[in-house]
Amino acid sequence: MTDETLKTTPLNAAHRALGARMVGFSGYDMPVQYEGVLAEHRWTREHAGLFDVSHMGQCKITGEDAVAQFERFVPGDYAVLKAGRQKYSLLLNAEGGIMDDLMAGRPDHDGLYVVVNAGNKDADFAFLGANLQGDARLTVLADRALIAIQGPEAAEVMAAHEPVLAEFGFMDCARLVLFGVDCFVSRSGYTGEDGYEISVPAADAERIWNEILKDARVKPIGLGARDSLRLEAGLPLHGHDIDATTSPVEGALTFALSKSRKERADFNGADRILKELAEGPSRVRVGLSVKEGAPAREGAEIADMDGNVIGNVTSGGPSPTLGRNIAMGYVPPKFSDLGTELKVLVRGKPAAAEVVATPFVATRYYRKPKAA
DSSP states (O other): OOTTTOBOOTTHHHHHHTTOEEEEETTEEEEEESSOHHHHHHHHHHSEEEEEOTTSEEEEEESTTHHHHHTTSOSSOOTTOOTTBEEEEEEEOTTSOEEEEEEEEOSSSSSEEEEEOGGGHHHHHHHHHHHOOTTOEEEEOTTEEEEEEESTTHHHHHHTTOGGGGGOOTTBEEEEEETTEEEEEESOOSSSSSEEEEEEEGGGHHHHHHHHHTSTTEEEOOHHHHHHHHHHTTOOOBTTTBOTTOOTTTTTOGGGSOHHHHHHTOSTTHHHHHHHHHHOOSOEEEEEEEOSSSOOOTTOEEEOTTSOEEEEEEEEEEETTTTEEEEEEEEOGGGOSTTOEEEEEETTEEEEEEEEOSOSSOOOOOOOOOOO
16 A cells, blocks of 8 residues: 555644654554654553554444344343443354454443444444344444553543543443543553543544643554554454454453353354354464564464474564563464463474463553442
8 A cells, every 4th residue: 555545544643743653554554653662662561652543443333222233243242231331342244253353332321332443444334334223323433533541650641631530440431521522431452551542533633642642651652562562461453363264262252252142142153153162163362482583473383392383373573571572373272271382483493482371461451449
């Protein structure tokens, strides 16, 4: 894609004014780094990083039938989701493959607010628009931007703008007036750190971005550090670690399958998914610690100790926090036990690797203390 054909977010001029290095990503002209991936990664881990994620797709699904219709294509129980809460789920095709992963919640009493991945949003919206029935109505929120602030100081930064945000717990969400405009806010993110995602009117995005950056605890962070942070958190990237051929069982995402929905088996691909839960899948996503050599990146082969190729790496790179190389990939279940010794083939050279638990770096989501 040439620069002339790339789409831009409402914050494009702000990124360029900050000297960002821009790249094409999911059809958008996006900042990959400002001062450097390593420095930005560490700043987010220690302070607060500000991310432009306006390329993501935002929509509302409304109407009396909204939840019931949405549940036809996701395996989560949204009928019991309370107002002010959101949860992660998977948009499934008829074969039980993951068309996309998403966040959907109830920031207000007007149906569901849904955020999907940038590279899939046009297909997702077309699919939902064609398949929602009854009075369920899809409204694409094309006039909004999305900003994420992540890191251990994110909550203090945002509480200075709106004190009620300090009271949010992980996966709480609300529709409220913030920075003088109508916003959807959730305490969530894609880095493994505490933080918030804030949907704002596109026309106000640059003003709000600059206002948040006035705080010395906040720096702008590009896609490079966003990727290394989500890898350390063991979070899959759609189109790489999961795709339309991957089931939730293969993708090690069974936490997204609600017990009630499994019992009812009333979602796309339920037959395949329930069979894999009972009998086991043919492959499963695992975390790998790469003990030597260069980073094992997407496409590198995974072999057993006899040199037989058994799978592929889907994401990998250096971990700035751990000081070693890590990766995720797919292997047959018999090679998935923690501590299993394997090899990764990097540029044709075998390097020692070990199956380890994910997240590689402990997540720091904020969960409210339980009442006594």
